[in-house]
Amino acid sequence: MYQFNFQPVFDNLDLLLYGAWLTVRLSFLAMILGLVVSLLGAVAKTSGIRPLRWLVDVYVEVIRNTPFLIQIFFIFFGLPAVGISMSPNTAALVALVINVGAYGTEIIRAGIESIPKGQIEAGRALGLSPVHIFRYVVVVPALRNIYPALTSQFIYLMLTSSVVSVISANDLASAGADLNARTFASFEIYLVLTVMYFLLALGFSTLFGVVRRAFFTYPASR
Amino acid sequence: MKLNRRLFTALAASSLALGLAMPASAADLAAIESAGTIKVGMLVDFPPFGIQDASGTPDGYDADVAKALAESLGVQAQIVPVTGPNRIPYLLSGQVDVLVASLGITEERAQRVDFSAPYAGISIAVYGATGTEVAEPADLAGQTIAVARASTQDTGVTEVAPEGTEIRRFDDDASAVQALLSGQVNLIGLSNVVFLQVDKVAAGKFDKKFDLSSQVQGIAVAPGSDALLEKVNAFVQTARSDGTLDEIHQKWLGEPLPDFVKTAE
Numbered sequence: 075m076y077q078f079n080f081q082p083v084f085d086n087l088d089l090l091l092y093g094a095w096l097t098v099r100l101s102f103l104a105m106i107l108g109l110v111v112s113l114l115g116a117v118a119k120t121s122g123i124r125p126l127r128w129l130v131d132v133y134v135e136v137i138r139n140t141p142f143l144i145q146i147f148f149i150f151f152g153l154p155a156v157g158i159s160m161s162p163n164t165a166a167l168v169a170l171v172i173n174v175g176a177y178g179t180e181i182i183r184a185g186i187e188s189i190p191k192g193q194i195e196a197g198r199a200l201g202l203s204p205v206h207i208f209r210y211v212v213v214v215p216a217l218r219n220i221y222p223a224l225t226s227q228f229i230y231l232m233l234t235s236s237v238v239s240v241i242s243a244n245d246l247a248s249a250g251a252d253l254n255a256r257t258f259a260s261f262e263i264y265l266v267l268t269v270m271y272f273l274l275a276l277g278f279s280t281l282f283g284v285v286r287r288a289f290f291t292y293p294a295s296r
Numbered sequence: 297m298k299l300n301r302r303l304f305t306a307l308a309a310s311s312l313a314l315g316l317a318m319p320a321s322a323a324d325l326a327a328i329e330s331a332g333t334i335k336v337g338m339l340v341d342f343p344p345f346g347i348q349d350a351s352g353t354p355d356g357y358d359a360d361v362a363k364a365l366a367e368s369l370g371v372q373a374q375i376v377p378v379t380g381p382n383r384i385p386y387l388l389s390g391q392v393d394v395l396v397a398s399l400g401i402t403e404e405r406a407q408r409v410d411f412s413a414p415y416a417g418i419s420i421a422v423y424g425a426t427g428t429e430v431a432e433p434a435d436l437a438g439q440t441i442a443v444a445r446a447s448t449q450d451t452g453v454t455e456v457a458p459e460g461t462e463i464r465r466f467d468d469d470a471s472a473v474q475a476l477l478s479g480q481v482n483l484i485g486l487s488n489v490v491f492l493q494v495d496k497v498a499a500g501k502f503d504k505k506f507d508l509s510s511q512v513q514g515i516a517v518a519p520g521s522d523a524l525l526e527k528v529n530a531f532v533q534t535a536r537s538d539g540t541l542d543e544i545h546q547k548w549l550g551e552p553l554p555d556f557v558k559t560a561e
Contacts, residue, residue, distance in 0.1 A: 147474075154478040162464060162480075240471060242442070242464035252465065255446030 082257035083266050093249025094270055100163070100245060101232035101278070104170035108231065111171060112178025112224075113213070119183045130179060137176035142234055145169050150241040166238035166245075174231045181223050185216030218290040225282040229275050236271070246270060322520035323393040325527060334371050336362040337378040337392035344489065344548040345398045345416065348377075357548040361415055362396040364540055365515070368531040384408055387518050394528060395516040410521065411514035412528045415541060417557035419510035420449045423476075423491050423502050424483035430505040436461040441483040442472040449485030452508035476502070492550050512560045 083090070115134065118126045137145065146169040150162065160168065189212055197211040217224070239248035250267045254260050328334050338358040339346035349355040354375045366373035378386045383397045387409060400418075401411050422441065424430055430439065433456035441457070443450040445465040453463060464481060466472040469490050476484045477498060485508065486494070494502060515532065517525050535541045542552040 150480065151471075151474045151478045154480060159479060239465075240467050242466050242471075242475070248465070251445055255450065 076261065078262060079259060080262050080266075082253070082259045083262050086253050086257075089249050089253060090246065090266065090270065093244070093246035094274065096244050096249075097232065097235055097246040098274060100167060100170070100238070100243075101228075101235050101274075104167055104174060104231055104235070105228045107167075107171045108174035108178055108228075109224075111175030112182050115175060115179030116182035116186055119179060120186050134176045134179050137173055138180070142169070142173055143237060143240065145173060146238065146241055162238075162241045162243035165241055166235070166243035169238075170231060170235055173234070174227060177227050178224060181220050181227060182216060184223075185218075185220035186212060188219050189216055214290070218292075221282075221286055221290055225279070225286075228282070229278055232274060232278060233271065246274075322518050323390070323524045325521075325523040328369065328371060328393055328524070332371050333374045334366050334369060334394065335374050335376055335392045336366070337376050337383055337386045337395045338362060338397045339380065339383070340377045341379070342398050344492070357416060357544055358396045358398060360544040360547070361515075361535075361541070364535060364544070365394070365396065365528065365531050368534070369527055384516075387516060390518070393517070393521075393524065397516075398513050399516050400511045401514045405516075408519075409516040410519055410525050411516055412525065413532045413536075414512035414514050414557050414560045415532050415535070416545070417510055417512040417554055417560070419488045419554060419556060420452050420485065420508040421488065421491070422453065422483055422505040422508060423486050423494070424505050425476075426501060426503050428482045428505070430483060432506055434458055435505075436483070439483055440464060440481045441485060442466060442475040442481040443485040444469045444472050447485075449487065449508065453485040456508070488554070489549065495550070510554075510556045512557055 115130050118130045119134075121127065146166065149169045149172075150160070150165040153159070193215070194207060194211055197207040202211065235245055236247040238245055239251055242248075246267060250263050254263050257263070338354055338356075340348045340354050340356075342358075343356065345357045346354065346359065347356045354377055359375060362373045362375060376386070376392050378392070378395070378397055383395055383399065384405070386392050387395050395409070396415075398416065399405065399409075399411075401414060405411070422430065422436075428439075430436065436453075436456075437458045437460040440462040441453060442464045443453050443466070445467060447469070450463075450465060453461075457463060464472075464475065466475060469486065472481075472484055473486070473490065473494055475481045476494070483505065484502075491502075491504075515528050517528060532541075536553065536558055545551065545553040
């Protein structure tokens with residue numbers, strides 16, 4: 075029978091908690107920036123401008139059809155060859171934003187296309203300006219429609235961020251790996267990491283629920 | 297006649313008893329010499345020490361040393377591929393006569409097998425871009441250094457690095473080397489064996505800054521094979537001084553046998 079020994083984990087809990095904070099910060103920044111990229115991508119894709127659409131198509135297809143691991147290697151180890159050198163943590167953020175941006179573009183595009191033409195025409199009939207139509211008649215209802223898909227993509231992003239230690243970026247998983255290298259209490263450490271990632275995911279879910287109630291419920295409050 | 301027969305029986309019985317009293321696995325020098333071959337265990341998955349060439353024949357530093365050893369004994373080398381975990385059992389069970397299998401000399405192992413004087417070594421050192429001025433651990437402050445997480449070099453660097461050193465831990469040597477090659481770090485903790493590969497792809501761009509630790513490897517025989525061990529030791533001493541090992545080391549590792557191997561006992 076395996077003898078559990080959580081002492082090394084408890085002794086170094088501050089290390090793991092700091093790692094968890096890094097993961098939260100990295101994921102949160104990547105979600106915000108990723109949302110911006112996704113919105114821009116979706117707008118470009120649904121716009122009538124052909125070259126722009128093709129450009130976004132290439133971006134989305136390349137990112138969605140290659141492994142994230144290769145993308146992050148490319149950004150960290152490959153780009154310095156052309157003079158673009160980033161610190162591991164920045165490279166990790168950039169890779170995550172680029173990755174989630176591609177998936178988000180497709181998700182939000184689907185949302186925008188789900189808006190009936192008549193709804194936009196109704197907006198025009200009411201005399202709303204194009205900016206208002208875009209904001210209240212297209213984007214907010216579109217986000218409402220695809221909200222669950224987008225937020226689960228964001229949770230997935232947070233879990234994916236656990237591989238950034240391959241480029242020596244710091245996060246919860248790398249904190250666990252460092253601790254494991256020192257104490258060899260693998261089973262205990264990874265068990266605790268599992269629980270911590272689960273709690274982080276649960277936390278993000280709750281946050282998304284709050285945001286949803288505040289901004290995306292019917293009747294639209296603003 | 298009768299006496300002779302009795303004498304013969306007694307002799308046979310006593311030699312049998314002697315034979316049984318000795319560990320069954322000890323290699324018998326006379327048997328090796330009369331058979332004309334020595335069975336040498338070596339790794340074939342540890343480049344450049346032990347590899348298999350395109351036709352599947354074992355090759356590498358260890359293979360060349362094994363051949364030179366056999367030559368000095370006046371026999372043929374019969375190379376038996378072994379793996380890291382099973383190399384000592386192969387030796388102790390008598391399936392091979394000697395191990396030329398990059399076996400690092402440690403105290404634990406020395407209790408199980410008898411080692412010759414070191415014939416090879418691996419050193420861990422800090423390497424970096426030529427021109428980066430780092431000569432001792434204290435110079436690491438303010439520098440960024442890559443290591444493979446949980447490796448010997450990670451332990452070594454972490455131990456000596458002063459406050460203000462940024463240690464970047466990668467999953468393996470290959471990633472750490474990538475970080476060095478792509479200019480993400482200036483320095484790296486690496487073994488001389490892997491550094492040789494780095495120097496091949498980026499000749500002259502990086503050099504050694506300072507040593508961290510070293511590990512010497514010995515030829516191993518089963519306990520009780522004293523006559524054989526004596527011959528092996530004589531071979532190692534000669535080969536270290538007459539340039540045989542320098543030549544083989546130059547061939548596989550790009551430099552003569554390092555001094556820390558030559559001077560080690």
